[in-house]
Amino acid sequence: MAERVRVKTLMPPGHVRAPWYLRGKVGVIERRLGAFHNPEQLAYGLPAAKKPLYRVRFTMADIWGNEAENPSDTLDAEIYAHWLEEADTHAT
Amino acid sequence: MPHDHHDHDHFHHEGMSPSGHPYRADNDGPLTYWQRMEIAIRELLIEKGQLTPAEISGQIDAMDARSPANGAAVVARAWVDPAFKARLLSDAASASREMGFDIGPLNLIAVENTPQTHNLIVCTLCSCYPRNLLGLPPDWYKTREYRSRAVREPRAVLQEFGLDLPDTVTVRVHDSTADMRYIVLPAQPEGSEDMTEAELADLVTRDSMIGTGLPRQP
Structure with a gap:
């Protein structure tokens, strides 16, 4: 997994733990947390494979752009690997 | 007469x-769908011998017994x-268990406030909170207003809580989106160096472990 990652802009229905406001945003991996049962299946009582989970750190500027309250403040969120892609593969 | 209403202006x-x-x-009022669902499942579990009413009460007691004093x-x-x-900073769950707190399967991360960094905990998706250590979250923690x-x-939120941070301090917000729960390790207040561990614990407020407050001054 690359250090710089982008949260995929998927929009599946159901119990998803990748928050809307981070989709499409680029951050850096703050730490690797290990593997946890995928909540997207677990929430429905389905067999849930373990998926790698990361803490991803975004700057407020990464998330809110010019609207950021303080651009260098940060936000960390836990994002599953299947919601992340290398940031440089779809650079815009 | 005090209860003679004739001359009262109220x-x-x-x-x-x-x-x-x-x-x-x-x-x-009538039960909601989910309240009926909860009662039905609870009664089925009891009828089928999976749980006893005493076990359910005991679990509620255990949940109510957890408080910010643990943190x-x-x-x-x-x-x-x-x-x-x-x-604590490398594995907050193990460190909490080491002190004898029964926190179940809680995955806990402690984030440290320093002169350069202030941490704030939120769960934008629901109300994730280290309940197994700190007990129930405050009602405002679960509001859409705080979460968004x-x-x-x-x-701006911290200012409303009475915390006016200078620009030299970086604010780090932690969104509990998945399996981790968070506790802020606040900075020890100046002037508390000679206090005992028990006296120091009295300075630590619930909000200081969420990041919306600071510890009490000694």
């Missing part, structure tokens, strides 16, 4: 209590014991 509204406040409506004890230990603090504003304008 008046009573229909439906008001003698002190002039509205009576609170009884909360005996305060962990923070105070970290202030007086650098080796414990290092263990903490990630959008944390400094």
Whole structure:
């Protein structure tokens, strides 16, 4: 997994733990947390494979752009690997 | 006569209590779908011998017994014991268990406030909170207002809590989106160096472990 990652802009229905406001945003991996049962299946009582989970750190500027309250403040969120892609593969 | 109303300039509204406040409506409306679901599942589990009513009551008691005092004890230990603090910052769940707290399967991360960094905890998706250590979250923690504003304008939120942070301090917001729960390790207040561990624990407030407050001053 690359250090710089982008949260995929998927929009599946159901119990998803990748928050809307981070989709499409680029951050850096703050730490690797290990593997946890995928909540997207677990929430429905389905067999849930373990998926790698990361803490991803975004700057407020990464998330809110010019609207950021303080651009260098940060936000960390836990994002599953299947919601992340290398940031440089779809650079815009 | 105090209860002779003839010469009083106050008046009573229909439906008001003698002190002039509205009576609170009884909360005996029809059950919601999910309340019926909970009762049905609970009764089935009991009928099928999976759980006893005493076990359910016992679990509620155990949940109610957890309080911010548990977290305060962990923070105070970290202030007086650098080796414990290092263990807390590398694995806060193990460090809490080491102190004897039964926190179940909780995955806990401690984030440290320093002169350069202030941490704030939120769960934008629901109400994730280290309940197994700190007990139930405050009601405001679960509101849409706190959950949306903490990630959008944390400094404005902190100001409303009475915390005015200079620009030299970086605010780090932690959104509990998945399996981790968070506790802020606040900075030890100046002037508390000679206090005992128990006295220090009394300085640690619930809000200081969420990041919306600072510890009490000694």
